[in-house]
Amino acid sequence: xxxxxxxxxxxxxxxPAKPALTRQGIIDAALAILRAEGLHKVTxxxxxxxxxTGPASLYVYxxxxxxxxxxxxxxxxxAVIEPRASEGTxxxxxxxxLTRYLFVLFDYPEIxxxxxxxxxxxxxxxxxxxxxxxxxxxxGMPDREATWAVDLLLLYATAVAAExxxxxxRGAAAEEDSAxxxxxxxxxxxxxxxxxxxxxxxxxxxxxxxxxxxxxxxxSGTLSTPRAATEQEEVCPx
Amino acid sequence: xxxxxxxxxxxxxxxPAKPALTRQGIIDAALAILRAEGLHKVTxxxxxxxxxTGPASLYVYxxxxxxxxxxxxxxxxxAVIEPRASEGTxxxxxxxxLTRYLFVLFDYPEIxxxxxxxxxxxxxxxxxxxxxxxxxxxxGMPDREATWAVDLLLLYATAVAAExxxxxxRGAAAEEDSAxxxxxxxxxxxxxxxxxxxxxxxxxxxxxxxxxxxxxxxxSGTLSTPRAATEQEEVCPx
DNA sequence: CTTGCGTTACGAACGTGTTCGTGTTATACT
DNA sequence: AGTATAACACGAACACGTTCGTAACGCAAG
Numbered sequence: 226x227x228x229x230x231x232x233x234x235x236x237x238x239x240x241p242a243k244p245a246l247t248r249q250g251i252i253d254a255a256l257a258i259l260r261a262e263g264l265h266k267v268t269x270x271x272x273x274x275x276x277x278t279g280p281a282s283l284y285v286y287x288x289x290x291x292x293x294x295x296x297x298x299x300x301x302x303x304a305v306i307e308p309r310a311s312e313g314t315x316x317x318x319x320x321x322x323l324t325r326y327l328f329v330l331f332d333y334p335e336i337x338x339x340x341x342x343x344x345x346x347x348x349x350x351x352x353x354x355x356x357x358x359x360x361x362x363x364x365g366m367p368d369r370e371a372t373w374a375v376d377l378l379l380l381y382a383t384a385v386a387a388e389x390x391x392x393x394x395r396g397a398a399a400e401e402d403s404a405x406x407x408x409x410x411x412x413x414x415x416x417x418x419x420x421x422x423x424x425x426x427x428x429x430x431x432x433x434x435x436x437x438x439x440x441x442x443x444x445s446g447t448l449s450t451p452r453a454a455t456e457q458e459e460v461c462p463x
Numbered sequence: 464x465x466x467x468x469x470x471x472x473x474x475x476x477x478x479p480a481k482p483a484l485t486r487q488g489i490i491d492a493a494l495a496i497l498r499a500e501g502l503h504k505v506t507x508x509x510x511x512x513x514x515x516t517g518p519a520s521l522y523v524y525x526x527x528x529x530x531x532x533x534x535x536x537x538x539x540x541x542a543v544i545e546p547r548a549s550e551g552t553x554x555x556x557x558x559x560x561l562t563r564y565l566f567v568l569f570d571y572p573e574i575x576x577x578x579x580x581x582x583x584x585x586x587x588x589x590x591x592x593x594x595x596x597x598x599x600x601x602x603g604m605p606d607r608e609a610t611w612a613v614d615l616l617l618l619y620a621t622a623v624a625a626e627x628x629x630x631x632x633r634g635a636a637a638e639e640d641s642a643x644x645x646x647x648x649x650x651x652x653x654x655x656x657x658x659x660x661x662x663x664x665x666x667x668x669x670x671x672x673x674x675x676x677x678x679x680x681x682x683s684g685t686l687s688t689p690r691a692a693t694e695q696e697e698v699c700p701x
Numbered sequence: 702c703t704t705g706c707g708t709t710a711c712g713a714a715c716g717t718g719t720t721c722g723t724g725t726t727a728t729a730c731t
Numbered sequence: 732a733g734t735a736t737a738a739c740a741c742g743a744a745c746a747c748g749t750t751c752g753t754a755a756c757g758c759a760a761g
Contacts, residue, residue, distance in 0.1 A: 246740075269718060279741045281720075290718065338576060341625045346643040351655060354665075358657035372664040377619075377677055384622035387579045405584040417589060419596035426610040427592075430690070438690060439615055446684025453672055484710080507748060517711045519750075528748070 246276065248286035252296045259297060264333050267297070294339040299347030301329050301336075306352045315364040320440050322356060323382045327436065330386030337386035353379075366448060374447040381439060389432075484514065486524040490534045497535060502571050505535070532577040537585030539567050539574070544590045553602040558678050560594060561620045565674065568624030575624035591617075604686060612685040619677060627670075 254275045258267050269290065273280045287293045305325045311318065330337040344350075354375060361371040406428065414421035430438075492513045496505050507528065511518045525531045543563045549556065568575040582588075592613060599609040644666065652659035668676075 268716085270716075273741095279743095280718080281742080282740050284719070285739065338579070338625075341576070341579075341622060344643050346646040351646060351650065351658060355655040355658045358661075362657060368661050369664060369667075372661055373668070373673060373676065374680075376665065376673075377680065380622050380626065381615075381619065384579060384618050384625075387576075387622075387625075388618065405582045408584040408589060412589065417593040419600060420589060420593045423596075423606050423610055426607060427614065429607075430611070435611060435614075438611065438688065442612075442615065442681060442684035442688045444684070445687050446680035446682070449683050449687065450676065450680045452668070452676055506746080508746075511711095517713095518748075519712080520710050522749075523709065 246278065246282055246286065250276065251283055251286055252293070252300070255293055255297055256300055259333075264335050267293075269293075291339050291343050294336050295343050295345050296347070297333075298329075298336050298340055299345045299349050301333065302326075302345070302347070302349035302353060305329055306349055306356065315360050316441065316444055319357065319360050319364075319378070319444065320437055322353070322360070323378060323440060324433075324436070326353065326379070327382050327386055330383060331389065334386065334389070337383055340383050341380075341387055364444070364448075367451075369452050370447050370450070373452065374443065377443055377447070378440070381443060382436075385436060385439075484516065484520060484524060488514070489521055489524055490531070490538070493531055493535055494538055497571075502573050505531075507531075529577050529581050532574050533581050533583050534585070535571075536567075536574050536578060537583045537587050539571065540564075540583070540585070540587035540591060543567055544587055544594065553598050554679070554682055557595065557598050557602075557616070557682065558675055560591070560598070561616060561678060562671075562674070564591065564617070565620050565624055568621060569627065572624065572627070575621055578621050579618075579625055602682070602686075605689075607690050608685050608688070611690065612681065615681055615685070616678070619681060623674060623677075 251272060254272050255267050258271055258275060262271075269280045269283055273283055276282075287296075305322065307325075313321070330340070357375045357378065358371055361374055362368070366374065409420060409424040409427070412421050412424060489510060492510050493505050496509055496513060500509075507518045507521055511521055514520075525534075543560065545563075551559070568578070595613045595616065596609055599612055600606070604612065647658060647662040647665070650659050650662060
């Protein structure tokens with residue numbers, strides 16, 4: 226692994242032996258920095274510094290920061306996969322899995338935003354998909370709907386995490402929404418009757434309640450909404 | 464157009480009359496650049512250059528780039544609000560509004576990501592909320608559920624737009640997902656039976672089909688899921 | 702008219718992601 | 732063994748967002 230062979234130190238820097246940059250090494254260094262100093266310190270330059278090299282060197286193994294963050298996420302997803310014993314209904318189990326997924330993304334909000342644009346493809350993410358598919362099948366959901374439902378569920382959970390991302394980063398959280406709250410409370414009731422009537426309801430309810438409700442909505446909706454029964458557009462793999 | 468005629472230190476005395484930086488002026492300049500050169504050119508430095516000043520000057524009127532982008536979005540939402548004649552069922556109308564919303568965000572993907580974390584509060588966004596609330600009420604949805612449903616619908620549409628954001632920016636689109644596709648097609652069928660069986664179904668269907676299906680799922684699910692968080696029994700709804 | 706003061710404009714600087722060109726290294730081939 | 736060649740490491744640079752300190756301004760009071 227660590228090629229401790231000391232190469233001729235005359236032309237090279239007088240550095241004795243550098244562990245020869247690796248993609249996994251970069252990801253490991255990133256995870257170490259993540260745990261030690263937080264996500265905001267996980268920058269290309271900081272990682273390069275930890276590996277005693279320049280930022281440009283990393284781009285041989287990592288396409289960009291998004292790519293790196295996706296790898297980090299897959300490592301974090303190990304905490305989501307933990308095979309819980311089958312407790313509760315399948316709906317409850319879906320909620321539990323998604324809640325664990327949500328909490329992981331809550332802790333690292335930047336990654337949540339990244340996940341929306343770049344899907345992970347690591348082993349832990351695949352296990353997460355598998356786990357959800359199994360639960361939906363257990364709930365009697367047809368195959369074709371289940372695949373889209375998995376996508377929808379994960380998209381929702383990711384979006385919720387991304388939505389709350391700024392709040393964890395900076396203490397000033399309510400400040401941003403307050404603009405919307407203020408706009409709604411001082412709204413012209415003649416132009417926007419519905420908003421004036423039940424505008425405050427928009428912000429009602431706790432986070433977990435809304436999340437659980439939304440999952441139920443997605444599951445019930447999927448169970449009662451068949452995919453376009455028009456004709457099957459079989460994807461020809463050739 | 465480099466400002467090369469007034470390098471002497473008597474900087475401002477002889478300036479003719481600069482229009483005296485304004486928040487609205489900054490937003491207008493940003494919109495002008497947006498239409499002329501695209502979103503990727505709408506940077507603080509470019510706006511400052513257009514207003515013949517330095518980047519730091521803008522921060523008196525604009526908190527940060529996110530703040531600026533939110534303002535831009537509200538201006539763009541004017542295209543979504545256009546009061547269409549009541550054609551089709553209320554579900555179809557919801558789909559139409561959300562599709563218009565989606566298309567606006569599709570054109571400016573960076574803004575979609577921003578919208579997830581910073582809610583707009585401008586007049587056009589309020590009108591959008593009002594319009595959706597009215598449609599849901601017209602569909603017979605109870606008030607309490609309708610407010611949460613509006614949030615859910617907009618969150619979904621925004622997330623979809625953000626998800627496809629990278630594809631429009633750079634031509635290399637399929638490359639990112641291809642990692643997931645490759646991982647699924649070459650999957651170990653013993654460890655992930657469900658994924659191996661219907662993995663390709665995950666990517667089936669066209670974008671609009673999935674979008675329309677998801678809206679139906681959200682609407683039907685909301686109509687059958689009361690907010691009262693009473694524990695729902697595991698009863699297959701037949 | 703002078704003086705003082707709060708507001709605003711802005712040069713300079715720091716840290717960021719990312720790319721290019723170049724020098725270095727290690728492997729493969731003749 | 733000697734050499735060709737591809738992969739790699741990395742310094743330097745560019746554009747970006749954001750902040751700080753300071754200089755210029757407008758305006759009211761003296």
